[in-house]
Amino acid sequence: MSDAVVLTLRGPLDHDVDAACVAPDRFAALGAREIAELPVWAGRTRARLGDFFAVEGERASRVRVRGDVARVHALGRAMRAGELDVEGSAGDGTGAGMEGGTLVVHGDVGHDAGAAMAGGVLCVNGRAGDNLAGARAGESRGMTGGEIVVRGAAGRDAGALVRRGLVVVGGAAGAGAGRAMIAGTLIVFGTLGAGAAAWSKRGTLVAMCGVSVPPTFRYACTYRPPHLALTLTYLRRHYALAVEDDHVTGEYRRYSGDLAELGRGEILEWIES
Amino acid sequence: MEIRGVAIEDTFAEAFTMRVARLVITARSPRWVREAALKLTGFATSVIGCKCEAGIERELGEDETPDGRPGVSVLFFTMGSDDLPKRLVERLGQTVLTCPTTACFDGLPDSPDRMTVGRSLRVFGDGFQASKVLGGRRYWRVPVMEGEFLVEESFGRQKGVGGGNFLILAESADAALAAAEAAVDAMAGMDGVILPFPGGVVRSGSKVGSKRYKGMIATTNDAFAPTLRAVTASALPEGVNSVLEIVLDGVDFDAISRAMRVGIDAACVGGVRAITAGNYGGKLGPHHFHLRRIMGDEGAGGAGSPPRPQSATAAAGAPHRSDAGSGGAPPATPPAGPTGAAGSR
Numbered sequence: 001m002s003d004a005v006v007l008t009l010r011g012p013l014d015h016d017v018d019a020a021c022v023a024p025d026r027f028a029a030l031g032a033r034e035i036a037e038l039p040v041w042a043g044r045t046r047a048r049l050g051d052f053f054a055v056e057g058e059r060a061s062r063v064r065v066r067g068d069v070a071r072v073h074a075l076g077r078a079m080r081a082g083e084l085d086v087e088g089s090a091g092d093g094t095g096a097g098m099e100g101g102t103l104v105v106h107g108d109v110g111h112d113a114g115a116a117m118a119g120g121v122l123c124v125n126g127r128a129g130d131n132l133a134g135a136r137a138g139e140s141r142g143m144t145g146g147e148i149v150v151r152g153a154a155g156r157d158a159g160a161l162v163r164r165g166l167v168v169v170g171g172a173a174g175a176g177a178g179r180a181m182i183a184g185t186l187i188v189f190g191t192l193g194a195g196a197a198a199w200s201k202r203g204t205l206v207a208m209c210g211v212s213v214p215p216t217f218r219y220a221c222t223y224r225p226p227h228l229a230l231t232l233t234y235l236r237r238h239y240a241l242a243v244e245d246d247h248v249t250g251e252y253r254r255y256s257g258d259l260a261e262l263g264r265g266e267i268l269e270w271i272e273s
Numbered sequence: 274m275e276i277r278g279v280a281i282e283d284t285f286a287e288a289f290t291m292r293v294a295r296l297v298i299t300a301r302s303p304r305w306v307r308e309a310a311l312k313l314t315g316f317a318t319s320v321i322g323c324k325c326e327a328g329i330e331r332e333l334g335e336d337e338t339p340d341g342r343p344g345v346s347v348l349f350f351t352m353g354s355d356d357l358p359k360r361l362v363e364r365l366g367q368t369v370l371t372c373p374t375t376a377c378f379d380g381l382p383d384s385p386d387r388m389t390v391g392r393s394l395r396v397f398g399d400g401f402q403a404s405k406v407l408g409g410r411r412y413w414r415v416p417v418m419e420g421e422f423l424v425e426e427s428f429g430r431q432k433g434v435g436g437g438n439f440l441i442l443a444e445s446a447d448a449a450l451a452a453a454e455a456a457v458d459a460m461a462g463m464d465g466v467i468l469p470f471p472g473g474v475v476r477s478g479s480k481v482g483s484k485r486y487k488g489m490i491a492t493t494n495d496a497f498a499p500t501l502r503a504v505t506a507s508a509l510p511e512g513v514n515s516v517l518e519i520v521l522d523g524v525d526f527d528a529i530s531r532a533m534r535v536g537i538d539a540a541c542v543g544g545v546r547a548i549t550a551g552n553y554g555g556k557l558g559p560h561h562f563h564l565r566r567i568m569g570d571e572g573a574g575g576a577g578s579p580p581r582p583q584s585a586t587a588a589a590g591a592p593h594r595s596d597a598g599s600g601g602a603p604p605a606t607p608p609a610g611p612t613g614a615a616g617s618r
């Protein structure tokens with residue numbers, strides 16, 4: 001048993017690799033040889049994890065991935081526990097379907113990061129692609145639990161169809177952020193693209209840099225939402241997110257909607273004092 | 274044993290197992306934190322007449338509260354496990370929910386025994402309430418005229434200890450009060466302990482039952498009442514003209530022991546003749562706080578230790594319970610009758 005399992009990319013990749021087998025809770029029961037034998041897809045070809053990564057350590061629920069793995073997809077898919085630390089950027093589907101544990105990506109992540117996530121924590125120090133925390137293709141619900149913190153920007157449809165959980169985007173979010181949210185919370189510190197929160201049933205979209213409010217939302221009041229002070233303080237303490245005092249103590253415009261849907265959602269727009 | 278000329282009697286305080294919750298109340302400013310906490314803990318001196326005992330444990334800085342606002346932690350005690358959520362729902366609903374800008378959080382998040390207090394309070398929202406889950410904990414947003422009241426869904430409950438106590442036997446009322454104030458000041462803000470009585474001090478210690486009135490479960494502790502020295506079996510040493518008591522409820526035995534040590538030491542000032550404690554002879558409460566052990570060796574004198582010789586009160590044939598635990602009655606005895614007038618609990 002080792003302190004951690006370290007996967008080091010053997011060399012630059014000229015094709016995509018689907019490495020859904022990389023999950024700390026699975027590695028916790030496997031020896032180094034067994035880990036190296038785990039199946040991966042290299043394009044349309046079956047391969048072994050050991051073909052692309054040198055494996056150090058065994059039987060540990062802490063996993064480190066070294067090298068530029070931006071073309072390695074599905075890292076930490078459906079992981080249930082443990083820690084997965086990716087030193088660079090990761091590909092699409094990172095942390096999709098996660099149920100527990102902590103996944104930290106120090107670079108960027110591709111599309112569908114945290115899609116249909118059910119629990120655990122996904123931290124991305126860089127940017128995220130489209131459909132962050134969204135639904136998997138053909139499914140009606142996105143994230144159903146857990147927390148996602150992206151320090152940079154996110155692409156289109158961040159937080160779309162989220163059912164439960166917390167999604168934080170430190171930078172800008174593309175069009176369709178919080179689209180058709182069922183519940184949960186999406187906080188965007190940067191600018192928001194068009195169609196934010198449209199068609200949402202419940203859920204909270206927090207806009208720190210203004211928002212184009214859909215016509216099917218109605219202004220309710222200007223106030224200090226107590227749960228937001230709690231959430232922002234939590235983000236400061238647990239994720240060391242640089243949240244300004246004005247955001248924590250400031251006032252927000254509350255818009256209720258989408259009135260073309262259930263109408264129990266809200267947009268909270270921070271007012272710069 | 275003496276501390277600065279004050280005798281520490283060879284006796285013990287006898288306390289009971291209670292159920293305790295810790296609440297964290299926050300608000301926009303210390304003013305409203307204090308208003309909410311005082312209302313919440315008001316009329317909560319004794320389970321005999323108040324059904325619960327509560328007090329402010331300590332003030333919390335902005336870096337200690339979940340939402341980064343000023344706050345206090347409050348400890349809340351009942352005798353029965355089922356009573357605790359009932360009392361909390363009653364009191365939070367009437368005092369904290371109603372108070373401007375407040376929010377209420379669980380202060381025992383690691384306790385596996387949970388009470389769905391916030392879940393009960395949420396229905397004040399009449400269907401307009403909404404919840405948020407953060408870090409695995411659920412919070413309810415209850416819409417109110419001011420804006421929103423935020424309350425955590427469940428609160429932890431654990432066993433605590435109620436009725437730690439010591440009595441200050443002084444030459445004058447002024448000396449007793451000065452010593453009591455010094456003790457309370459010294460114990461203020463100690464973790465895990467509250468002093469549920471006014472200003473932390475009790476002047477009306479009680480004994481179990483009555484010599485004259487059948488309906489009374491607690492009446493004045495005549496053995497320690499200086500005005501009755503000549504007409505009752507007094508337990509007061511010569512020169513003692515006033516007695517005040519400090520009562521402590523705590524999250525565990527050690528918390529009370531630590532506080533008693535600090536409080537007793539602070540109470541040993543000029544004009545104080547002796548420090549003693551209230552007990553039932555060790556037969557009713559499982560937690561015994563032996564004064565000399567506490568003052569000699571911090572944390573010693575644990576529960577279940579064999580009773581030492583009876584206190585002066587018991588030896589004088591007037592078993593007294595100045596206030597510990599159920600306030601002059603065994604904990605199994607339900608509060609009944611007009612108790613507030615005579616008993617301190």
